[in-house]
Amino acid sequence: MMNGCLLVQSYAARQSAPVPGVTVTIRGEGHAPVTLTTDETGTAPVIQLPAPDKALSLDEANTQQPYSLWDVTAEKVGYQTVTMQGVQVFACQTALILLEMLPAQRLGAPQPKPESFDIPPHSLYRPQGPSSVAPAQNCPAPLVLATPIVPTTITVHLGKPKESARNVTVSFRHYIANVASSEVYPTWPGVTKPTNLFFTPAKTHPCFLANIASL
Numbered sequence: 001m002m003n004g005c006l007l008v009q010s011y012a013a014r015q016s017a018p019v020p021g022v023t024v025t026i027r028g029e030g031h032a033p034v035t036l037t038t039d040e041t042g043t044a045p046v047i048q049l050p051a052p053d054k055a056l057s058l059d060e061a062n063t064q065q066p067y068s069l070w071d072v073t074a075e076k077v078g079y080q081t082v083t084m085q086g087v088q089v090f091a092c093q094t095a096l097i098l099l100e101m102l103p104a105q106r107l108g109a110p111q112p113k114p115e116s117f118d119i120p121p122h123s124l125y126r127p128q129g130p131s132s133v134a135p136a137q138n139c140p141a142p143l144v145l146a147t148p149i150v151p152t153t154i155t156v157h158l159g160k161p162k163e164s165a166r167n168v169t170v171s172f173r174h175y176i177a178n179v180a181s182s183e184v185y186p187t188w189p190g191v192t193k194p195t196n197l198f199f200t201p202a203k204t205h206p207c208f209l210a211n212i213a214s215l
Contacts, residue, residue: 002091018042
């Protein structure tokens, strides 16, 4: 067992200003809850959390979960409570959570229910073992363009290269924002940009999680 880090930052709508004094509670199975408070910059102290050995995420044939899971709840009087379930923490990495704190409803209105967002398992995690091999396909020879061209759409294979999985076509903008960042583990050598980026299902609440740096 190794350690990873978790960093939480809270902002008002559209990151217009930091929100200090937010109580952040971190819970993990088999661990006592930990409570932190955001400072005047909206940042909570960085906390170290147990995580599986880094070697698990470097082994392509591994079927053990290579990250630990944590639930994070953010609360402050005058704001809606936000809960993120399934936050992934990798060994030797710092996971960053950016929270947009939404104002509570006005006096006399029904009390809003706490907002809860479930983060799905990482796309590379296959607890059931390797999938069946996809049938061979006739692929065109690679072509190197003299001038880079940004495509309008891109087709994504929902699995490893040789796995039998569905192909989905999405816009290039959507691919960069929601797909590319979750196709690799942040522990892989050469990964220097934010990875494992998860947007919440509710478009009105743009919280997200990114593993951003090595310890």
